Amino acid sequence: MEIIADFHLHSKYARATSKQSTLENIYKWCKIKGINVVGTGDFTHPLWFEEINSKLEPAEHGLYKLKNIYSKEIEEKLPVSVKNNSVRFILTTEISNIYSKYSKTRRMHNLIIFPDIDSVSKFNLKLSKIGNLKSDGRPILGLDSKILLKIVKETNNKALLIPAHIWTPWFSMFGSKSGFDTINEAFEELTPEICAIETGLSSDPFMNWRLSALDKIAIISNSDSHSVQKLGREANIFDCGLSYDDLLSAIKTNDQRLVGTIEFFPQEGMYHLDGHRKCSVRLTPAQTKSYNNICPKCHKDLVIGVLNRVDQLADRPENFVPKSHKSVEFLIPLLEILSEIYNVKNSVKVIADYEFLYTKFGSELSILKNLSISELEKCGHTKLAHAIEKMRKREVFIEPGYDGVYGVVRVFSPGESTATAGQLSLKL
C-alpha cells in the first residue's frame, strides 16, 4: 500500500513552535494533508512523552494511533473526503549535538526513530543524565553524534539515527559552519549504521545524487515543521506494509518499497544560496568564489549556503542524474498557491477556499499530486488547475533563499499573474 510519511516535526514543547502543535491537531492536519505515518517529534521531552503515553495506543506493530476518545471528536468535524484517511504515529525526536571533535566545534542535528515506548523510556532515562531534556523539545547535548548513535543502538537495535537536514550551515552533518566532510568522519566505525540522511528544505535529491558517497544511502525528506499547517511540505512515499518493521526495512535496504520523496523547491529553503542577510547580499556559488568567500559589503565571511556546500563536497557534475533513481515530486503548499492567486496571505478567503477544496477533492497532497487537471478545470477552477499544472512541470519562478531568508517561489511571473487575474479568477 502507498504510505506517505513525515518523520520530523516539533511539538508545542519545542522552541519557536506554535502552541497549536498538539497530538490532536497533528492528527487532524495529517488527515487533511493526507499523511499516513507521522512522527510524534520531541519524545525526549518529559511532558510531551507523558502526552504520547496517555493519548496514543499501540496500533500496527511499532506504530501508534490516537485513542478513540480523542480521535472521535476530531473526525466528527472533518468532511467525509478526508475523515477516513488513516493516520499512524511513529516515535521520533530530534537532538542537537554540540561538541568538539578533531579539534573543531561541531553542531549537528540528528533525527531519531524508535519502535516502542519501552525503549523510548530507557533512552530518555539515559539522556536525562547527559543533559537537560526539560526545557526544549529538541534537547541540546554536549555529546558526540557517534556516541549518541551508540546509545540509540544499545537501547534498541531496531531504532534509527538519521542525520537531519544534512546541508544547513549551522547545525548539520555537512554544514559549512558546523559539520564534517564525510559521514565517516562523524561516525567512524559506526558509519554502516547510518542508512539514511535527511535532505532538509534547502536541498533536494538531485543535489544529493552528486555525491557518490551517498549512493547506497536512503535519501529521505521531512517537513521539520514547527506548526501543523506545514506538515508534509516534504515527505516520503513508501509502498509497503503498514508497520515499523516494513518501513525500517524499506529505509535500510533502500529498495523499491521506498518509492521516493515529496520535495520543497530547494531554492525556497532559507540556506540555498550564499550571502548575508544583514547586508542584503545574495550570491550564487560562482559569485561567492569570485569574492573569495568575503562579503562585498561588510567584508566579513559569507554564510555559505547549501548549493555551494554541495558543490564543495560533490564528486559528480551539476545536473547529474543516476540511471535509476527514486521519484521526486516538487510541490508548493496549496495555501501558498491560493495566496498567490489571490495575492493575499492567509486571508479568510484563502482559508475558506482551502477548506472547500479538500472537502470536495480529498487531502491536500492528493490534490497537488494526483488530481487530474481536467477535473479541476471542469469544476471551474481554471486558474488553480493552471497553477498546479505548472508546478508539476516545474515551470515556476524562484527567488532563492540565503542566510536565514526563505526563498520565494511563484507559479506565475509577476506580469502573468496581474494580466490574467481578472479573467480567470477562481470561482468557488
Added chain:
Amino acid sequence: MTDQILPNKKQLEILKHIYGPQIIIAGPGTGKTATLILKINKLVNELKIPHQNILALTFTNKAVNEINQRLGLPDFGYTFHSFCSYILKTKNISYKIIPDHQRKKIINVISSQFGLRFQEVEVGISRYKNLADYKIDKKIILEYEKILQKEGFWDFDDLLIKTYFLLKNDDAVRLQKLKKYKFIFIDEFQDTSKIQYELIKLFVGGSRNICVIGDPNQSIYSFRGADSAIFDQFKNDFPVCKIFYLNENYRNNSKIIEIINQIFPKQSITGIKNDFYDVALVNTLNQNTQAQWIIDFINSKIGGVNLQNASSTSEKLDNNIRFSDFAVIYRNHEHAVTVKKKLFNLGAPYQVIGEDSLFFREETKIIYKIIKYLLDNNYEITTDEINLSKQINLDKKFSETIPSLINLLLSNSKNKDEEYLVDFGLLINEFDHYENSYQKFIEYYDFMLANDSYDEKSDKINLLTMHSAKGLEFNYVFLCFFNNGFIPSKFETDEDKRLFYVSVSRAKKGLFLISPKTYKKRDLYASNYKQFFNLPDVRYIEDENMAREQKRINKQKLKKSQIKLF
C-alpha cells in the same frame, strides 16, 4: 590535566633527590601531580621499591583515582579517610560513620540550643577535633560528642582521631608491623590538618623519607583546621629538609600568570604559554544582567545553541570549544541561582560541582529506602520510615505510588525542599513502563548512587563555588560578584586572597570578573582586588544590556507606584 610530557629542569633536579625529608612548593599549574607521578615511578620502576612500601596520600577520591590510573597501580593511593579505614580494618575495629544528614540534624539541634549559627558550631567542632584553635564553648563540643556516642556513631574526624590515638598508644612491636612504608608522599600538603599530619608522622621511619607537595598560597580550608603554617611545622620537625620550588606554569596563558604574580608578589611563576588570552573586568547592573552576559558570551564562543543566535555571532567563534570548557565560579551557591535558571531555560547542559546530586539528597533517599523496604523487609529503615511505608501499597502502579509518597513527605515536614522532590518525581516517572518497575527503580537508584557525582568527562557547563575550584582547570572562567563583601569577604582575610588566587588560576584562555552594581536591592562596590589588574591588555567592559535592564526596572517601579496611587 596540564599538558606536560617530559620532566623540566626543576623536576629533573627533584628526581635526583630520592632520600630524606623534602618539601616541594608547587604554584598553580606547575605540574604538581606530574612531579609526584615521576617520583613514584622512579622508585617503583628504577629503584625497584615494591609499591606496597610506598604510602601516597592525597585529598579526594578523584585525585587518588588519577594517581592510580597514571601509575597503572589500581589500589595504590589513599585519602586520609581511606587510609584510616584500612588501618582500622587490619586491627579488626568496626565502627559506623554517621550519615551526613543525621550529623547535620544533631548540629542543628545543638546550635539552636546554644543560640549559635549552624556554621559556627560545625566549624568549631571540626577545628577542635583537628587540633586547631576553636572559638566555641567546649560544653557544646562535649554535648555533640555525647549524642554521637549515644547513637553509636563516629564522624569523619573521629576516624582520624581514633586511628591516631590507637596507633600512638600501640606498643612498639605492633606498630613496627605496620611500619612497612619506606617512602611517604603527601599531596596538597597545605590542606593537611594537624591531626592528619601527626598521624602520618607515626609512620615515618628512621630514614625519614617523607616528601610533601603543596602550595601555601592555595590553602583555603581553614574551616577544617588546615592552614599553611603546617609547612613551618614540617620544617621544625625535619630541620634538614630540602625545599624545592616548581614555578613553571603549563596551564595558564602568560597574561593570567602576570595577575597571579600580582596577588602574591613574593613568588614568581613563569608562564610558557603565550597563545590567545582574554582577561576582562565586566561592569554590569544586577545578577540578571550578570547571568545574561555569561550566557551571551558562551553563545558567542560556541556558535549559539540555536539558530537565532548562531548566525549573529560568527565573528567571535572559538573554533574548538565545548560546553565543559566553561566554568562559572562564585562564592556561595545562592549567588548562582539566576545563572542556573537562565541556563536551564536556554536548554544548555550544565552541572553543579560540589552540590548534592538529586540522588544523594535526604528527601529522595527516603523514597528509595521505603520502596526497598517494601520489596525486602530485611532491609533496615527507621521506625518513622516504617510508619510511612504502611501507607504505601506496591500493588498499585508506580506512577500512582510515587506521587502519593511524595505528597506524604511534603505534608509531613516543612523543611523538605519541594522543588527537589517534584523534580525527582518527574525523573522517575518513566519506570511505569517496566514490568517490575519497583525493582528497576531500586537498581537505577543504586547505579546513580555510584555514578551521579561530578563527572569531569561529561560535556557540560560547570558551575562551582570558589572552594570547589581547586585542582580543576577550564578554558574560560567567569567569576561572579567580583565585589567587596563577596570577593573579598567583608573581613578581607588572607584566606580570601588565597581563595581568589586559586579561582583566578583555573582559567586557561579567558578570565572574566563580573561586578554587578546591585544585589537584592543593595548597592555593591567594586572589589578591592581590582588593584591586581592594573596591567596593559586587561579589558574593561561596560555591559551593553545595563541600560535596557534599567529601563525595565524603572517601568516596573512606575507600574507599582501607579497601582499604589489608584
